[in-house]
Structure formats: structure tokens, C-alpha cells
Amino acid sequence: MVLADWVNLARFNTLGGFKVAYWTAGKGEPLVLIHGFPASSWDWSKLWWPLAQSYRLIAMDLLGFGLSDKPWPHRYTIxxxxxxxxxxxxAQGIDRFHVLAHDYGDTVTQELLARDLQGGERRIRSVALLNGGLFPEAHKPLFVQKLMASPLGPVTSRLMSRSAFGRNMTRIFGVDNPPDGIELDGFWHLIERGQGVRVMPGLIRYMAEREQNRSRWVGGLEGAICPLRFIDGVDDPISGEEMAKRYEAVVPNPDVLRIPGCGHYPQLEKPAEVFAAYQSFRKSQ
Incomplete structure (x- = not known):
């Protein structure tokens, strides 16, 4: 789905004093799609209509991303x-739901799992996770991400350009599935919107949060009271094969599905494989 069509489907609500963009489609059990850093819910556009045939979809641009508000200064937290x-x-009348998440969205999901575990609730019915830094010790951020998370973050963000962004994004896709110019333009447009580049150092502090909250968030996976599947593009230099192996070593009865020849964005690089992996996961429950 081209970006203009996706934007036209957006709806808005005010939550916590901020305007956030969200999307809904389909019927069936609720499925929440949670995107990654530094992108937006447009990441799900290639899976949107296929998934909507079976599920009631809800996606939101998280605060600081995409079409949602990007307050600054602001202390962004998971x-x-x-x-x-x-x-x-x-607000949508949903109290039980499934989750499909990617990257930053994986960490948000780990917090949601931890809350269910802590409160003895069963709001989350199942979780499928795509490439993300589930275990900080197995996460390998790009050099530019390290700079953005350092005291040099504000300078790094000011110097960020469309061309530099494109080069870094292309590095984390599989070599046979690079993003094209239209995709990169779309990513960059959504990041730039609302002076969004300036908030990136605040958003990327989630990498430090992962270290600080490792016990809680890894505990959410270890003690999950719902089915889990990790779908991993193994050629991802950030969270590929090493992350899959760490998942298998830490999570009880691990369900890992590897996608060969795929980098950090399986839902964009190999959407048919991700769709099949998700459907088989749900049918196995």
C-alpha cells in the first residue's frame, strides 16, 4: 500500500493529552500490531489487508513516531x-487481544507481558515477535544508533539526512530485499513530519531502558502465560541469528521460526512468509 493511501486511512484520538494516529480494519479476534524504531505503523501495510481477512486489526503510531504527536522536550519511555x-x-472496547510486534514494538510488548504476569491477568492471548532486541546482550545496534543514544545524540540527529538515513536502513535489510527509493522516501517523510528527527535521541533511550529493565522484560517472556512465537529474519545484523539462538537458550519451550535471506524487516522484505508464519502460529493454538 502506498503511503498516501495509508495516511488516508488514519484516524486520530487524544490519549494521555497527546494526539495519536491509529488504524483499524477487519473482523474477528483483536490483533494489535506494534511497530518499531524509527518507523511507524506503515511498516505493516503489506500485511494489513491479508491479516484483515481473519482478524480485527488495530495499529497505532506510537508517541513520537509517524503521524502521532512528537512532543519535545519529552521523556519518552516504554x-x-x-x-x-x-x-x-x-477506547475501542477491547480488553483481550493478540499481538504482532517488531523491534521497538517487541520491547513494548515485553512490558505488556510483564504487566499481565505481575497482575495475574490474561489480557494478551498470544504474541508473535519479529526481529527486535529482546535480550540486550544479543543486540548489536548500528554505529549511528550508538551515537544517537550517546550525549552526541542531539548533534547526530541534526546532521541526519535522507541519504544517510537511506544508507543505514539499506544495511539492515537482506541483500536480496533492499528497500527501494519510494519506501525510503516514505520512511523519511514520516520521520521528518512534525520535526520528528529532533525527538530521535529521546526515543532511542529505549536501548538503555532495555538494560535497566532486563529482568522485568526478559521475565515477561520467561513467565508468559500465553503462546509465543519468534519470527526472525536471520540475516539481520542487529537482531538476527544470534538473537534467535539467545531466545532458544532463555525462553522455555521456544517456538522460533527462522526466515532465511531476510534482514531486520521481515514484514516488508518477505511479507508472504511472515503471513504464513503468523497464520500457522495462530492455527497451532
């Missing part, structure tokens, strides 16, 4: 993003 998702679901 906990706040989890609260906003739960608030949107409450």
Missing part, C-alpha cells in the same frame, strides 16, 4: 507507550 496502547484499546 511504559508510557504501553499505557497509550492500553488506553486506545480501552
Amino acid at each position: 511504559g508510557e507507550q504501553a499505557e497509550l496502547i492500553l488506553a486506545l484499546l480501552e
Whole structure:
């Protein structure tokens, strides 16, 4: 789906004092799609209509991303993003749901799992995770991400350009599935919108949060009271094969499905394989 069509489908709500963009489609059990950093819910566009044939879809641009508000200065936290998702679901009358997440969205999902575990609730019915830094010790951020997360973050963000962004994004896709110019233009447009480049150092502090909250968030996976599947593009230099192996070593009864020849964005690089992997996961429950 081209970006203009995706934007036209957006709806908006005010949650926690901020305007957030969200999308809904389909019928059936609720499935929440949670995107990664530094992108937006447009990441799900290639899976949107196929999944909508079987599920009631809900996707939101997290605070600081895409079409949602990008307040600055602001202390962005994973906990706040989890609260906003739960608030949107409450506004939609949803109290039980499934999750399909990627990258930053994986970490938000780990916080949601930890809350269910802590409270003894069963709001989350199942979770499928795509490439992301589930275990900080197995995560290999790009050099530019390290700079963005350092005290040089504000300078790094000011120097970020479309061409530099494109080069870095292409590095994390599989060599046979590079993003084309239209995709890169779309990513960059959504990042730039609302002076969004300036908030990136605030958003990327989630990497430090992963270190600080490792016990809680890895514990959410270890003690999950719902089915889990990890779908991993193994050629991802950030969270590929090494992350899959770490998942298998840590999570009880691990369900890992590897996608060969695929990088950090399986839902964009190999959407048919991801769709099949997700459908087989749900049918196995």
C-alpha cells in the first residue's frame, strides 16, 4: 500500500493529552500490531489487508513516531507507550487481544507481558515477535544508533539526512530485499513530519531502558502465560541469528521460526512468509 493511501486511512484520538494516529480494519479476534524504531505503523501495510481477512486489526503510531504527536522536550519511555496502547484499546472496547510486534514494538510488548504476569491477568492471548532486541546482550545496534543514544545524540540527529538515513536502513535489510527509493522516501517523510528527527535521541533511550529493565522484560517472556512465537529474519545484523539462538537458550519451550535471506524487516522484505508464519502460529493454538 502506498503511503498516501495509508495516511488516508488514519484516524486520530487524544490519549494521555497527546494526539495519536491509529488504524483499524477487519473482523474477528483483536490483533494489535506494534511497530518499531524509527518507523511507524506503515511498516505493516503489506500485511494489513491479508491479516484483515481473519482478524480485527488495530495499529497505532506510537508517541513520537509517524503521524502521532512528537512532543519535545519529552521523556519518552516504554511504559508510557504501553499505557497509550492500553488506553486506545480501552477506547475501542477491547480488553483481550493478540499481538504482532517488531523491534521497538517487541520491547513494548515485553512490558505488556510483564504487566499481565505481575497482575495475574490474561489480557494478551498470544504474541508473535519479529526481529527486535529482546535480550540486550544479543543486540548489536548500528554505529549511528550508538551515537544517537550517546550525549552526541542531539548533534547526530541534526546532521541526519535522507541519504544517510537511506544508507543505514539499506544495511539492515537482506541483500536480496533492499528497500527501494519510494519506501525510503516514505520512511523519511514520516520521520521528518512534525520535526520528528529532533525527538530521535529521546526515543532511542529505549536501548538503555532495555538494560535497566532486563529482568522485568526478559521475565515477561520467561513467565508468559500465553503462546509465543519468534519470527526472525536471520540475516539481520542487529537482531538476527544470534538473537534467535539467545531466545532458544532463555525462553522455555521456544517456538522460533527462522526466515532465511531476510534482514531486520521481515514484514516488508518477505511479507508472504511472515503471513504464513503468523497464520500457522495462530492455527497451532
